[in-house]
Amino acid sequence: MLNAALNSPLNTKDALTCLTKSENELEAKYRHSILDVAILQDHIALQRESVIKTQSDRIDLRRRMRDAEQKLQHERQDHRDVNCDLSRQYKTMQAELTSKVERLEKEVSKLKEELALCQEELRKERRQHEQLEKEKDSTVAVLQHKLDNMDADYEKILHDTLDSLTSQLSVARQGWEDKSTTLHQNYKELLSEFGLNALDI
Template sequence: MSPKKKTKKIPKKKQDRSENDLEAKYRRSVLDVAILQDHIAVQCESVRTVQSDRIDLRRRARDMDQKLQHERQDHRDVNSNISRQYKTMQTELINKAKGLETDVSQLNEELALCQEELRKEKREREQMEQEKDATIAQLQHKLDNMETDYEKILHDTLDSLTSQLSAARQRQEDTGTTFHQNYQGLLSEFGLNALDI
């Protein structure tokens, strides 16, 4: 068995004081407990507010994350669309440039052909003009020769006609004189005077 404790007898004054101390301690403890409970209640309220804020922040973070994901997806879609449009436009421009280069090449070939044809036409025209000028000069020379020949023929013909007319007049005069003399002779045979008739 355990030894019995010896109880000391505390005097009453001391006992009242102890009870007062104990009561003060109890009150202080109750007050401390109340303060601690208030503090715990405040802390609990703070924790609830923090948890509510954390839930709200998580929800907002999820919303922001979803929004960011949507924006990233939209950005990717826009970039993809712009890239596709850029590639399409680049392809169209390359094709258009190739088409224009082909057109320019064809037009240059046509221009070269047209220039060659123009040079050929000019040469032919110059040659025709030279031939025409030569023909005109030749014809002018022939015309001048013919004019000279015709003048000569005309002069010869006129000279021939003049000489023929002179010869004919001379024959006429000779014939007329002969006839005149013959008539005078016949008239004198008949005894007539030609001056009287």
């Protein structure tokens, strides 16, 4: 049809105009199509970059999630280990404390028994001491009474002895005086026989 229009002399100008117009339209459509293709390619490139970035982000996020899960797993394990260790330490401390409390209770019970025995012994000692004090006071009183009696007896004996000695001394003095007078008289007589005066001697 296009060839028939070109072969007709009357329609050559119109045909050329139509052809030019068609070419322009085709060129415009072509350019528009190229532009659309370029835009679509740019859009696809952007979408691809976005997809690549999204995939990269997804991979990075998954990696980070795995790291976080591993870290969380390690922390949970550490937490379990710490809990187990603390539980073991607590049980050990509780056992030691229970043992210490039982030992202290036994020691307290033993000390209470010893204290009771000591208090009983102290009561016995006090009773014995009080008994000894009473016996001592009684003995001292008896001895004091005997001593007082002995003092009285000794004083009486002393007075009797002194009285006896005084009497004996008086008798002896009288005898000595009598003997002295007799001796003195005998000496005077003896001196007189020798012609001596006793007063001159």
